Structures are given as structure tokens and as C-alpha cells.
Amino acid sequence: MPDNALTIADRIQNQLDQLTRAERQLAHSILENYPASGLGSLSVLAKDADVSAPTVARMVQKLGFKGYPDFQTALREELKAKGKTPMARHDTWAEGAPSGHVLNRFTEAVIDNIRHSLAQIEPAEFDAACALLGDTDRRLHIVGGRITHTMAEYLFLHMQVIRQDVSYIQSTTNTWPHYLLDVKAEDVFVIFDVRRYESNTLKLAEMAREKGAKIILFTDQWRSPVHAYADICFSTRIVVPSAWDSAATTLLLIETVIAAVQDINWDSTLDRMERLEDMFDQTKLFRKFT
Amino acid sequence: MPDNALTIADRIQNQLDQLTRAERQLAHSILENYPASGLGSLSVLAKDADVSAPTVARMVQKLGFKGYPDFQTALREELKAKGKTPMARHDTWAEGAPSGHVLNRFTEAVIDNIRHSLAQIEPAEFDAACALLGDTDRRLHIVGGRITHTMAEYLFLHMQVIRQDVSYIQSTTNTWPHYLLDVKAEDVFVIFDVRRYESNTLKLAEMAREKGAKIILFTDQWRSPVHAYADICFSTRIVVPSAWDSAATTLLLIETVIAAVQDINWDSTLDRMERLEDMFDQTKLFRKFT
DNA sequence: ATATGTCTGAATGAAATTTTACAGTATTTT
DNA sequence: AAAATACTGTAAAATTTCATTCAGACATAT
Numbered sequence: 001m002p003d004n005a006l007t008i009a010d011r012i013q014n015q016l017d018q019l020t021r022a023e024r025q026l027a028h029s030i031l032e033n034y035p036a037s038g039l040g041s042l043s044v045l046a047k048d049a050d051v052s053a054p055t056v057a058r059m060v061q062k063l064g065f066k067g068y069p070d071f072q073t074a075l076r077e078e079l080k081a082k083g084k085t086p087m088a089r090h091d092t093w094a095e096g097a098p099s100g101h102v103l104n105r106f107t108e109a110v111i112d113n114i115r116h117s118l119a120q121i122e123p124a125e126f127d128a129a130c131a132l133l134g135d136t137d138r139r140l141h142i143v144g145g146r147i148t149h150t151m152a153e154y155l156f157l158h159m160q161v162i163r164q165d166v167s168y169i170q171s172t173t174n175t176w177p178h179y180l181l182d183v184k185a186e187d188v189f190v191i192f193d194v195r196r197y198e199s200n201t202l203k204l205a206e207m208a209r210e211k212g213a214k215i216i217l218f219t220d221q222w223r224s225p226v227h228a229y230a231d232i233c234f235s236t237r238i239v240v241p242s243a244w245d246s247a248a249t250t251l252l253l254i255e256t257v258i259a260a261v262q263d264i265n266w267d268s269t270l271d272r273m274e275r276l277e278d279m280f281d282q283t284k285l286f287r288k289f290t
Numbered sequence: 291m292p293d294n295a296l297t298i299a300d301r302i303q304n305q306l307d308q309l310t311r312a313e314r315q316l317a318h319s320i321l322e323n324y325p326a327s328g329l330g331s332l333s334v335l336a337k338d339a340d341v342s343a344p345t346v347a348r349m350v351q352k353l354g355f356k357g358y359p360d361f362q363t364a365l366r367e368e369l370k371a372k373g374k375t376p377m378a379r380h381d382t383w384a385e386g387a388p389s390g391h392v393l394n395r396f397t398e399a400v401i402d403n404i405r406h407s408l409a410q411i412e413p414a415e416f417d418a419a420c421a422l423l424g425d426t427d428r429r430l431h432i433v434g435g436r437i438t439h440t441m442a443e444y445l446f447l448h449m450q451v452i453r454q455d456v457s458y459i460q461s462t463t464n465t466w467p468h469y470l471l472d473v474k475a476e477d478v479f480v481i482f483d484v485r486r487y488e489s490n491t492l493k494l495a496e497m498a499r500e501k502g503a504k505i506i507l508f509t510d511q512w513r514s515p516v517h518a519y520a521d522i523c524f525s526t527r528i529v530v531p532s533a534w535d536s537a538a539t540t541l542l543l544i545e546t547v548i549a550a551v552q553d554i555n556w557d558s559t560l561d562r563m564e565r566l567e568d569m570f571d572q573t574k575l576f577r578k579f580t
Numbered sequence: 581a582t583a584t585g586t587c588t589g590a591a592t593g594a595a596a597t598t599t600t601a602c603a604g605t606a607t608t609t610t
Numbered sequence: 611a612a613a614a615t616a617c618t619g620t621a622a623a624a625t626t627t628c629a630t631t632c633a634g635a636c637a638t639a640t
Contacts, residue, residue: 036370080326097413118383242549259532
């Protein structure tokens with residue numbers, strides 16, 4: 001609420017003494033299952049509390065509201081505010097920067113995206129997707145578009161370490177039909193497609209589907225048309241205060257998938273990682289320390 | 291989830307495919323701050339979602355409710371049922387998954403990383419970096435390594451739209467010395483280097499520095515040795531419950547930089563974006579709608 | 581015990597809300 | 611490319627909802 005930090009429940013509690021008998025009875029009924037009961041119609045609330053309708057109208061006015069609708073609006077606002085987690089309320093992330101600084105505005109939006117996106121994910125679907133990705137009997141193809149190919153490649157780079165038979169297809173090139181030649185029914189496609197959905201990607205998904213391959217789709221909240229062909233679809237919120245969309249939430253999800261898949265075949269992953277280390281040591285690509 | 295396992299939000303999510311464009315738009319608006327927005331009047335909800343009132347009435351019927359009041363009652367019942375466990379504690383991000391599920395553990399860690407990383411950023415440094423990146427009198431070179439090249443390319447793809455004279459160098463190839471031939475003292479390098487710091491990248495940084503170029507470094511909390519040559523250094527926390535490190539915080543920072551730089555030269559950015567759109571339209575790479 | 585002040589609840593009228601019907605427009609299919 | 615289908619918004623009707631008035635009941639004080 002704009003005026004004060006007091007919740008409506010507090011205001012009722014505080015004024016409990018100044019209320020009459022029927023009003024107190026009503027107040028307790030409201031607090032009984034707060035705030036749900038206050039969001040229904042006046043008459044239902046009155047009946048639930050065993051008081052008359054005018055009593056309700058009078059009390060909310062006594063609490064300082066213009067009328068019952070005003071009271072309800074306030075309740076809804078409060079609920080909306082509570083929906084934002086205590087962490088989201090923490091609206092300065094970069095200390096020393098004003099809360100209106102782009103650092104804080106942007107971070108705020110991304111945290112918001114994360115919360116919304118995660119809430120919509122079915123854990124069962126997530127687990128199923130990870131099981132598919134970890135199944136080494138199935139070959140894995142990872143597909144990205146103009147912007148999303150960076151995300152696709154990120155997933156590819158890690159999956160390559162975890163397991164064998166992983167390939168990376170960039171839908172913006174015209175070489176991708178080659179990859180589809182030998183696709184089998186057990187194969188799995190991970191497809192990335194977000195706003196400015198790409199026709200190439202859609203065509204690719206259609207053809208993969210025809211061959212009987214499984215499709216896991218990473219898209220935005222509006223869902224790429226590819227989702228018609230997808231077995232599993234993860235949609236993330238991508239809106240931020242910018243001319244472009246944010247891939248941060250998508251990346252978070254990708255990394256979580258990587259962590260989960262790595263656990264499935266941990267033994268073989270460990271083995272592959274060690275062999276990779278050896279090879280890196282020989283190439284001197286990386287520094288030993290510091 | 292006590293009575294019938296699926297909440298109204300789930301029902302909306304599930305039927306998203308059977309909904310029309312305006313209805314989907316409305317559905318997202320409802321889920322935006324659920325359930326508060328659904329508890330107001332039909333007309334307000336319609337206005338918030340930018341659809342007409344009848345669209346709202348039609349959709350709730352499509353969802354299986356007798357009418358809007360019926361829908362609201364169901365929402366209130368759900369809220370009442372949830373009563374005991376409101377969204378006070380949000381340590382579970384993916385509702386429906388146990389708090390020990392990798393989805394929640396991972397997200398928790400990333401949020402933690404974001405908080406720690408952002409707190410360490412000097413807003414003045416951030417602004418200075420953005421000013422350098424937005425200065426079209428300076429040529430811009432973006433450098434990534436084995437894993438980080440995906441982040442580098444993400445930044446490159448967007449910078450390319452915002453401004454001219456941007457080049458992308460992959461330090462793992464051996465072609466990068468060519469890029470250094472014509473480097474001038476005003477040039478700016480953005481270098482990505484995280485754990486398993488790469489010797490190639492260090493060498494590149496050293497040579498760029500010798501030529502007098504400015505260096506902006508994105509690294510992890512332990513700081514790449516490149517930071518000795520860097521004018522500005524952003525270090526982010528990257529630890530997550532996984533065998534690998536997380537790039538999510540780095541990406542968040544990159545996207546924030548993009549948003550800030552885009553604002554600096556907004557006019558020219560807009561112009562370049564429009565011209566790009568035209569070219570996309572001609573190539574038919576993207577679908578017009580849906 | 582009676583009178584006064586206050587509170588409560590039923591009924592009414594007014595206002596707002598939801599619903600239905602319809603027509604225009606966009607989209608898809610043939 | 612044309613026809614058919616389906617979707618969306620405007621406008622008006624029907625229903626519900628809320629505020630108010632007024633008569634009666636309860637408690638309290640004299």
C-alpha cells in the first residue's frame with residue numbers, strides 16, 4: 001500500500017476495541033481465513049460471519065475505506081505485493097547504486113522472470129527431460145537459432161563432456177538437412193526457439209517429428225510454434241527493461257538440466273572428464289594454476 | 291493441491307494450446323500476478339490484459355467454469371485451501387518439487403551468486419565500462435574462450451546491432467593474431483576468462499595492452515590473471531551444486547550492459563534495428579506472427 | 581421500570597457488473 | 611485467390627451487487 005506499511009489484518013487488529021459486538025464477530029470471521037474471505041461478495045461474507053450486510057459496510061468504513069469495493073481493492077493490492085517474495089522486495093542489488101539504476105532494475109526483472117518461470121515448471125516433466133538427455137542409447141541433437149545458438153552451444157559443450165553421440169545443429173545455416181538423414185526414432189532433439197521464431201527451426205522440428213524423434217523445446221512465455229511438435233516444452237519469461245529479451249532464465253534452466261543429467265550417469269561423466277583433462281594437459285591450452 | 295491435484299494456474303497452463311491469441315494474452319496476464327489479478331472485477335482484468343470483457347467471459351467458460359463469478363469462487367477456494375502455507379517463504383522456487391530437488395537447490399545457488407556479485411560491483415565502474423562500449427569512435431573487440439565464447443558471442447550479436455566496428459575473436463583458434471595487427475590505442479577489448487584460465491587469452495590480453503588498448507574483463511570470483519592488464523574488471527560468483535560453474539550471473543551482467551549501452555546511443559540503435567528488421571523481412575528467415 | 585441512546589437487520593433503490601447477441605475482421609482452407 | 615471458418619470487440623440487456631433508509635431490539639442508565 002502507498003500510505004503505510006500496515007497490513008489490513010493489522011488495521012483490523014488495532015481497531016478491534018473500537019468495534020461493536022457484531023463487528024468484532026465479523027472481524028474475527030475475516031481474520032479466520034485471511035484474506036480469501038474478504039475477497040468474496042459482501043453478502044457472502046456477512047452470511048459467513050452471521051451478521052447483516054450493512055454491518056459489513058459500516059465496519060469497512062470505520063476502518064477508513066470508502067466502501068466495500070475500496071476495501072477489496074486494498075486487499076488485492078496487498079496480496080499482489082505479497083506475491084513478490086521478500087527477496088524481490090530487496091530492490092537494491094548493487095549497493096551504492098540508486099534503485100532506479102539499470103543494474104537494479106534489470107536484476108529485479110530477471111529475478112522476477114526466474115520466479116515466474118520456475119513456478120510453471122512441472123518437476124515431473126523436468127525429470128523426464130533429464131532422463132531422455134541422459135539416456136546414452138539415444139543420440140542427441142541440439143538445435144539453436146540466430147540468437148539462441150549461443151544457448152544451444154552452451155548446452156552442447158557440456159553435454160559433449162557428459163555423454164557421447166551429441167551433435168550440434170545451427171538452424172540458420174542451410175546444412176542442417178544433412179543431419180536429418182540418419183535420424184532414428186529413438187533420437188532426441190533439444191530445440192531452442194524464442195521470439196522472432198524462425199521458420200527454419202519449425203521446419204526442422206516438423207521433419208524430426210515425422211521421423212519419430214523425441215523433441216524437447218526451450219522457448220519463451222509465448223511459446224514457439226514448434227511446441228506443437230514437442231514432447232516436452234519449457235517456457236521461460238524473458239521480458240526485461242531493454243529492447244531485447246533476456247536469456248538469463250533460460251540459461252539457468254539449461255545449467256540445471258546439465259547438473260541433473262550429470263548426476264544420472266555420474267560414473268561415465270567422471271571418466272570422460274578425466275580423459276578430457278588429460279587431453280587438455282597435453283595441449284597446454286590451459287594454465288596449470290592461478 | 292490438497293483436494294484435487296491441479297490448481298487453476300495449472301489448468302490454465304495445460305489448456306494454453308487450446309486458447310486463442312487474445313485468450314492466451316489474457317492467460318499470461320492472469321498468471322502474471324496470480325491469483326490477485328483474477329480476484330478483481332472482470333472489466334478491470336480485461337483492461338489490464340488489453341482484451342475485451344467478453345474475451346474474459348469466454349475464456350473462463352472454456353476452462354470449464356460456469357461463468358466469471360464461478361471462476362472467482364474457485365480462485366478464492368484455492369487461496370483459502372492454501373491458507374496455512376502462503377507464499378511467505380519462497381525457498382522452493384519450483385512449486386511442486388521438494389525443496390531438495392535440483393531445480394530448487396540450483397536456483398537458490400544462482401540467486402545467491404547474483405546477490406553476492408551485484409553487491410561487489412561499483413556502479414561507477416559499470417557506468418564507465420558502458421560508456422567505453424558505447425563510444426563509437428573506438429573499435430570494439432570481444433574475446434571468449436572455450437566455454438565463455440558462448441557468452442562472448444551473445445554480447446557480440448547484440449553489440450553488432452547497437453553499433454558498428456565490432457569484431458568477435460575466439461581465443462581458442464589460432465587466427466586471433468590477425469585481429470591484433472591493426473589494433474589502435476583507442477580500441478576496446480572485452481575479454482571473458484573464467485576458471486581453467488586460458489593461456490591464449492592471457493597472451494592476447496598482454497599484446498592488446500601493449501598496443502595501448504582498453505581492456506574490460508569479465509571473470510569469476512577468483513579473477514583471471516588477465517585482470518593485471520584490465521582497466522575494468524567484473525568478477526562474478528559462479529559456484530553451483532554441479533560439476534561445472536554457472537554462467538548465469540555473468541549473462542545477467544552482460545545483458546545489463548547491453549541494456550545500458552543501448553540507451554547511450556538510442557537513436558542510432560533504433561535506426562540500425564529498423565534496417566535489420568527490413569533485411570530480415572526480405573530473407574523470410576522469421577515467421578510474421580504466432 | 582422506563583426512557584434514551586445505540587446497534588442490528590430487512591427491504592429498497594441505485595449502480596456496477598457480467599452476460600448475451602451481433603457484426604466486423606482476421607485467418608485459414610480449399 | 612476466394613470462400614468459409616473462427617475470433618474479437620462494440621453495444622445493449624439481465625443479473626447481481628452494494629449502499630441507504632427505517633423500524634425494531636438490546637443494553638444501559640436514571
